[in-house]
Amino acid sequence: MNPAPADAGILFMRRDGDGDKFRSTIAASPENVVRSDHGTTLGNAFGASIATVEHLLAALAISQIDNAFIDITGPEIPILDGSAAPFLEGFETAGVRVQSSPRSSFEVAEAVHIVDDDRAILIEPADDFSLKVEIDFEDCLIGRQSLSISLRDAEEIARIASARTFCRLYEVDALRRAGLIRGGSLENSIVVDGERLLNGAGLRDSHEFVLHKALDLLGDLYLLGMPVRGAVHAIKPGHDLNCRAALALYRQLHPARQAAAV
Numbered sequence: 001m002n003p004a005p006a007d008a009g010i011l012f013m014r015r016d017g018d019g020d021k022f023r024s025t026i027a028a029s030p031e032n033v034v035r036s037d038h039g040t041t042l043g044n045a046f047g048a049s050i051a052t053v054e055h056l057l058a059a060l061a062i063s064q065i066d067n068a069f070i071d072i073t074g075p076e077i078p079i080l081d082g083s084a085a086p087f088l089e090g091f092e093t094a095g096v097r098v099q100s101s102p103r104s105s106f107e108v109a110e111a112v113h114i115v116d117d118d119r120a121i122l123i124e125p126a127d128d129f130s131l132k133v134e135i136d137f138e139d140c141l142i143g144r145q146s147l148s149i150s151l152r153d154a155e156e157i158a159r160i161a162s163a164r165t166f167c168r169l170y171e172v173d174a175l176r177r178a179g180l181i182r183g184g185s186l187e188n189s190i191v192v193d194g195e196r197l198l199n200g201a202g203l204r205d206s207h208e209f210v211l212h213k214a215l216d217l218l219g220d221l222y223l224l225g226m227p228v229r230g231a232v233h234a235i236k237p238g239h240d241l242n243c244r245a246a247l248a249l250y251r252q253l254h255p256a257r258q259a260a261a262v
């Protein structure tokens with residue numbers, strides 16, 4: 001990762017292979033989401049794509065980094081330990097350059113309600129960012145968890161940043177068959193089977209599951225490239241809903257583009 005000029009935004013570039021396909025940038029933008037089933041994948045018109053951008057984007061959001069060039073030599077951001085903590089450690093070691101241009105934030109003008117059956121993301125105008133996340137899984141170990149955060153408390157931010165990705169054991173085979181989680185292991189994800197945890201070392205936090213959902217949502221909303229001033233309430237969120245919410249906010253920011261698309 002390298003510094004980028006003010007107002008450049010977050011720009012990814014595939015550096016593997018030859019030809020235009022992998023020499024073109026992919027901007028972090030809700031418009032560039034090409035998949036959002038098991039993670040968030042960005043792509044461009046040349047067919048280049050980068051998967052699993054959400055944890056890195058969450059780390060950028062937490063670190064208030066608005067501009068960065070991110071070079072990558074493969075189709076997916078490294079999963080590392082399944083959380084955003086290693087990225088934050090990297091930023092701390094490297095340092096962050098302060099730029100003279102003022103930082104933008106996105107003020108929610110109109111409420112956004114993305115609803116899919118019993119799942120929803122509701123974003124209301126507010127003076128500051130707040131996030132409430134609720135999850136409800138049939139696995140007893142996860143069950144119902146709810147969390148409200150403001151991102152003003154460094155301890156809460158650290159809890160979110162270190163929450164790891166999780167999956168259910170029965171999903172693992174299906175994901176493998178779909179060609180996903182090829183680098184998946186107990187080193188970089190929590191695996192749950194009903195009331196059983198397969199990771200010997202246990203959880204990092206009793207609320208690690210809902211904390212990770214909050215992390216994913218922070219990352220996906222950061223596709224906007226700036227912090228959101230609004231009250232976000234997510235019920236059983238996933239990348240699909242998160243990205244639809246980010247796109248709805250983006251349309252408020254760029255109404256002209258929506259008209260052009262119609």
Ligand SMILES: [Zn+2]
Binds near residue numbers: 054055165212216
């Ligand atoms: Zn995640």
